Amino acid sequence: MLQNKFLFNQSSVSLEIIGLPDFSNNENKDYISIVSQWKLMIIDKPVIEGNVDHLKTIMRAFYTYSISLLNNEKALFESNLIDIKPENFHTHILLLKSSKPEVKPLNIKIGNSVLADIINCFDQLGSSNKVKNIYSKEFKSVKDKKYLFLRDKKNISNLLIPPLVSLCSIFIVSTGLIYIYENNDNRSLLNNKNKLISIESINKLL
C-alpha cells in the first residue's frame, strides 16, 4: 500500500509526515490519519525523527517553551524525551533523549530564527486539513495566565496565606490588648473597692 507524504517547509526547517489515511472511517486517500514516520530536518543539524507520540511530545515541548518565552516566564521544558532551555536570549539548547539506553542524548543548539521556523512548521501542520490526529491546538489549549495562576495550588496558598496570617495576628494582638486592659480595669476597681472599704472601716472606728 502506498503511503502518503506531506512536507511542511519554513526557511531552514522542513517537517516531513509519512502515513496512511484511515480507510475504516471512509477517509479520502490523500489524507494522513495514521502517522507511521516523521522527520524534522534542520539545515546543518542532525535529523530528528520518531513515532507519532514522539512528535506530539516534541510539539508540546516547542509550544510550551515558546509560550513561556513570549510571556516573559522562565523558559524551560523538561520531559523524558526532550529538554529545551535557553543558553542566552538568542540561543536555545535542545537535549533529545533516546528511549534506547545505549543511545547517548543528542545536544542541538539553535538560534531564534530556527526556533521560529520550527514553530511555523508545526503551525503549518496544525493548519493542514490533510494530516489529522496530531495537532491538538496546543496554543488554544493553553489557558489564560491568570487562570493558570489560580489553578496552581502553590499560588493559591501564596495568595491566601498573607491575609490570613495578618488577620490572625490582628486578632491575637487585639485580644491580648483587651485582656491587659480588662485586667488593669479590674485591678483599679479592686483598688477602689479596697479604698472604699478602708474608708468605711475608718469611718466606723471614728
Place this chain on the structure above:
Amino acid sequence: MISRESIQRLDLLLLALETIDLNGAESLYSLSTKLNLNDVIPNKVTIWKLRNNNPMRNSFNKNNIKLEEFEALIKLTTEMAKFLYPYIRQILQSRDNLTRNPKAWNEFKNRYIELIRERFNTNSMKVKRLLDPKSNDEVFIKIILTLAFCISDDGFLKLRTTLLNY
C-alpha cells in the same frame, strides 16, 4: 478591560513592523481594507488614535480602547508580520550570528530606536529603559520573536492570548 501593558506591547510590535516596512503606516491601512476592518478602522487617523492609547507615547490620549479595536490591531499585526516574515527572520538570524552578520540587526535596532525617540516620551522611565543599550537587546529580540511566532493561521489567537496575558 485591556491593560496598559497589553496596549504598550501591541504598539511596540506595530512600531517594529513600521521599522521593517518604511511605508508601514500606509501598508497597515491598506491591509485593514483588505481584511474588511473598515467598520473598526475607517481611516489612517483611527489607527493613529488607537495607538495613542499607549501611555509611553508623546501624544498619549486615553480613549479606552475597545476589545474589537484591540483585536483589529492584532489582526493587522499578524497579517503584516506574515508578509514581512522573510525580513523578520533575517533580523533574527543576524542577531543569532552578530559577529558574522550584524548588518540587518544593527539597521533594525538603530531605526527602531530612532522611531522610539521620535514618537515616545523619552522622559518616561519605561522609555528610558527601552533606550538603554545595556538591556534593550533582549526586549527587541522578544518583540521580533513575538512577530515571528504569530505568522500562521492561528497567529491572531496566539498573539491575542499573549497580549491579553500582559
